[in-house]
Structures are given as structure tokens and as C-alpha cells.
Amino acid sequence: MNYQIALIPGDGIGPEVVGPATEVLDLIGDKYGHVFNYAELLAGGKAVDMAGEPLPKETLETAKQCDAVLMGAVGGPKWDTGPGNMRPEAALLGLRGGLGVFANLRPAVLLPQLRAACPLKDEVLAAGNAGGRSGFDLLIVRELTGGAYFGKKGRTEDGKAAYDTEYYSWLEIERVLRSGYTAAAVRRKKVCVVDKANVLESSRLWREVTEVVSKDYPDIETSFMYADNAAMQLIRAPGQFDVIVTSNIFGDILSDEASVLTGSIGMLPSASLGAVNQNGDKSATQGYPTGLYEPIHGSAPDIAGKDTANPLAAILSAAMLLRYSFGLEKEALAIEAAVNKVLDEGCRTPDIASRNAGDAASERIVGTRAMAGAVLKALEGCLD
Ligand code: IPM
Ligand code: MG
Numbered sequence: 001m002n003y004q005i006a007l008i009p010g011d012g013i014g015p016e017v018v019g020p021a022t023e024v025l026d027l028i029g030d031k032y033g034h035v036f037n038y039a040e041l042l043a044g045g046k047a048v049d050m051a052g053e054p055l056p057k058e059t060l061e062t063a064k065q066c067d068a069v070l071m072g073a074v075g076g077p078k079w080d081t082g083p084g085n086m087r088p089e090a091a092l093l094g095l096r097g098g099l100g101v102f103a104n105l106r107p108a109v110l111l112p113q114l115r116a117a118c119p120l121k122d123e124v125l126a127a128g129n130a131g132g133r134s135g136f137d138l139l140i141v142r143e144l145t146g147g148a149y150f151g152k153k154g155r156t157e158d159g160k161a162a163y164d165t166e167y168y169s170w171l172e173i174e175r176v177l178r179s180g181y182t183a184a185a186v187r188r189k190k191v192c193v194v195d196k197a198n199v200l201e202s203s204r205l206w207r208e209v210t211e212v213v214s215k216d217y218p219d220i221e222t223s224f225m226y227a228d229n230a231a232m233q234l235i236r237a238p239g240q241f242d243v244i245v246t247s248n249i250f251g252d253i254l255s256d257e258a259s260v261l262t263g264s265i266g267m268l269p270s271a272s273l274g275a276v277n278q279n280g281d282k283s284a285t286q287g288y289p290t291g292l293y294e295p296i297h298g299s300a301p302d303i304a305g306k307d308t309a310n311p312l313a314a315i316l317s318a319a320m321l322l323r324y325s326f327g328l329e330k331e332a333l334a335i336e337a338a339v340n341k342v343l344d345e346g347c348r349t350p351d352i353a354s355r356n357a358g359d360a361a362s363e364r365i366v367g368t369r370a371m372a373g374a375v376l377k378a379l380e381g382c383l384d
Contacts, residue, residue: 003326006066006290007038008059008095011045011088012299013368014072016307017314020372021070024315024338027379028322028331039066043095044074044088044299054091060098068325069099069292070318073299088299097145100289101272102172103179104144104251105320106296108258108268110135110238113343116354117263120235128233128240136238139187140258141180142251144272146172147202149248168202168247173209179273180245181217190221190242194230194250206247227254234258255296264351266310268296269317271324291325293317307367310349312339315375338378347374 007022009015022038029036041059048054054074063069074088084090096104110118110125112135118125125134151165177193184191193210195203207224214222225233227250233240234257246254259265274289295313303309316339323332346363349371354360366374 002035002037003068004037004039004066005321006063006069007040008043008063008069008071008074009040010043010072010074010299011076012073012301012304013297013309014044014074014299016072016304016309016368017295017311018070018072020311020368020375021314021318023372023376024335024379025318025322027376028328028334032328032331034326034328034331043071043091045076045079047091048079048082048086048088054086054088055094055098059091060094063095064099064290066290068290068321069095070314070321071095071292071294072314073295073297075299076301076304093149095292096272097150099272099292100145100274101292102143102145103176103273104140104142105179105183105271105273105324106140106142106251106255106258106268107138108140108255108262109137110262111267111340111343113340114263114267114352116359117352118261120238120261124236125239128237133239136241136261138238138241138258139183139243140251140255141176141183141243141245142255143168143172143176143246143248144251145248147248166200166202166247166249168205170205170209173206174213175275177210177213177245180243181213181220184220184243185217188242189219190223191217192223192225192230192241192244194225194227194244194246194254196227196250197224198226202247230254231257234261259296264310265297266295266313266349266351267316269313269315269320270294270296271317271320273324291321293321293325307369308350309368310351311368311372312349312375315339315372334379335375338375338381341378341381342371342374345374345378347371 009018025036043059079088148164148166151167153164155162195206197203197207259268272292319332319335322328348363
């Protein structure tokens with residue numbers, strides 16, 4: 001089958017990590033008989049420079065017509081001083097809003113190979129886990145097209161006061177909750193709604209909606225946690241979490257925190273999905289909103305062009321794309337197995353290198369290109 005993928009390499013390390021992701025996709029295509037066509041689109045700082053705005057109309061229009069969007073990262077110091085609507089980040093928000101991808105799935109898993117890169121003690125990793133298990137495997141489902149990011153914002157006339165509104169409708173809460181429950185159903189069947197219901201009215205509405213929606217998922221355990229406590233619990237007993245469903249801004253913050261626990265922010269992929277295509281349904285490419293896939297790390301301008309960026313989050317984002325937008329589960333698993341294999345073999349970009357000498361002896365520190373090459377090689381071996 002032929003698939004059309006919108007490619008937005010973006011700024012900083014974006015192009016360096018998206019390149020390897022497409023090489024991985026192409027190898028998958030060759031082996032499994034799919035054709036991935038790419039439409040490279042302009043967004044972010046590069047678009048400000050070349051088209052005078054962060055998200056040119058034709059970028060959004062073309063992206064909407066594609067089956068999925070794979071993105072690197074946008075932003076950099078060069079564009080930091082412009083007004084809000086000319087910042088590269090505006091492209092990201094415009095794409096999320098424009099594509100209607102309200103459910104942002106951010107899995108955070110501690111791979112055993114990266115134990116030494118995780119800053120937590122053994123007893124912390126064991127806490128909250130049943131049956132002597134250790135580590136964590138959690139999924140943050142972040143609401144992505146509402147809340148403070150999209151609510152009414154502005155300044156008073158004299159510019160000396162400013163506001164951003166945390167606004168949520170019942171419908172916005174219900175649909176992202178359903179995404180969370182759907183994800184939990186094929187995991188450990190636990191949903192924790194994270195909010196500040198002790199202070200925020202919008203959070204109290206989240207709880208009200210959860211009380212109603214949770215009735216449709218009787219075999220899934222529902223709990224609530226305040227965001228400040230959740231930030232603490234993540235570094236106290238991360239194993240207690242399965243699926244966390246939360247607002248745009250809390251999800252932004254907690255997913256960065258969770259990423260550090262996996263060893264590096266350079267490891268975390270993400271999928272941003274709209275209404276229907278969340279189960280890898282094969283019909284998902286027909287008529288449903290286009291999914292947006294991106295590593296959760298930013299453009300990291302300080303290491304751009306140095307061949308040190310970790311391409312694994314982008315490669316794993318490509319795996320999520322295959323799974324959620326195209327229903328290609330076997331292909332997604334092959335990519336994930338290949339990533340596992342290169343980590344088994346000791347390949348490490350600097351961000352996931354061990355800090356203690358004992359473990360470091362068995363590791364090989366590689367650059368972006370070499371890491372990508374290792375994944376491609378492993379993929380050849382992993383394919384059936
Ligand atoms: C993320 C990023 C973005 C966000 C920024 C770059 C606008 O931090 O995807 O988590 O805040 O959503
Ligand atoms: Mg963030």
C-alpha cells in the first residue's frame with residue numbers, strides 16, 4: 001500500500017533525527033512491501049526565515065491531506081525575541097490545533113539497558129510495583145488542543161498585566177479521557193487523572209466528567225491525583241502509574257519529568273491523535289484526522305549539527321506512526337525490537353551514556369549517524 005507522510009524536519013537537531021527516522025521507514029517499506037511517499041514541509045524558525053511566518057498556510061493544508069505527519073522539532077535562540085505569533089512554537093500549536101489532534105500519547109518506559117542512565121535508586125524503582133517488579137512503564141495522555149495553551153490570552157492596555165485562560169469544555173475532557181481509557185484497556189487497566197481540583201474549577205469539571213465516563217470502563221481502575229503530588233510520586237514510586245490522563249499544561253510538565261527517569265529526553269517518542277485512529281485500525285487512513293508524530297525533545301540548538309543528538313525518539317515516533325495511523329503493528333514492533341537490540345549491544349549516544357565507570361566499560365559512545373546505522377543493521381536482522 002502507498003502512504004503519504006508529511007515530513008517537517010524543522011530546526012536545530014530536527015533534520016538530523018528525522019533523516020534516520022525516514023531511513024528506518026524506507027527499510028520497513030522495502031521489506032514489508034509498503035511505499036512511503038514524503039511531502040517535505042516548512043514550519044518553525046526555518047519558515048519564519050523563508051516564508052515570513054512560522055506556519056505557512058500551505059504547510060497545514062498539505063499536512064491535513066497526508067495520512068500522517070512526522071516532525072522533528074522547531075525553535076531556536078534566533079527566533080526567541082519575536083512576538084508570540086512569530087515564534088517557531090506557534091507552528092507547533094497551529095499544527096496541533098489545525099489537525100485536531102487532541103490526545104497526545106507520551107509513553108515513558110525504563111528499558112533495562114538504560115538502568116544506569118536513570119537517576120532513581122533501586123528501592124524507588126521497586127516502590128509502587130506489585131509482585132517484586134521493578135522499574136516503570138507508564139503512558140501520559142496529555143490533552144493537546146485546549147487548556148491554557150489555547151484559552152483566551154492577552155494583556156491589559158498598559159501591558160502591565162497578562163492572562164492565559166485554563167478553559168475546558170465537557171466535550172474536550174470527555175474525548176481525551178476516552179483516549180486514556182482506550183489505551184489503558186490494552187495495558188495494566190489503570191487510569192489516574194491528574195489535576196488541581198483543590199484549587200481549579202476546570203479541574204473540578206475534569207473530575208465530574210471522569211465520574212461519568214469511567215462508568216463505561218468498569219474493568220479499569222480510576223484514581224485522581226493532584227498535579228503537585230503526581231510530580232512527587234513520579235520520583236518516589238513511578239511504578240504505581242499505568243496511564244495518566246491530564247491537561248495540556250500539566251502533561252507538558254510531567255512528561256519532561258518522566259523522560260528524565262527513562263535515562264534521557266532523547267528517548268521519548270509521542271503520538272498526537274484525533275478522534276478515531278487510536279487503535280491501529282486499518283481503515284484509519286481513510287477520512288480520519290491525520291496523526292502527528294514527534295519526539296518530545298526540542299530542537300536542542302546547542303548540539304545541532306554536531307552529530308551527537310539521539311535519533312531514537314524520532315525513530316520510535318516513526319514506529320508509533322506505523323502503529324496508530326497505518327495499523328502496521330508488526331512493522332512498529334520490528335522497529336522497537338531493533339532499538340532494543342542496539343541498546344543491548346551497548347550503543348549509546350552521549351545523552352544515554354552511563355555515568356558510572358563499571359557500566360560504561362560495556363558501552364560504545366556513538367554519534368547520531370552511527371546510532372541510526374546500527375538501528376538499520378539491527379532491523380535487517382530483526383525482520384522476519
Ligand atoms: C512539548 C514542548 C512544546 C509544548 C513547546 C515547544 C511549545 O514543550 O511538546 O512538550 O509546550 O507543548
Ligand atoms: Mg514540553
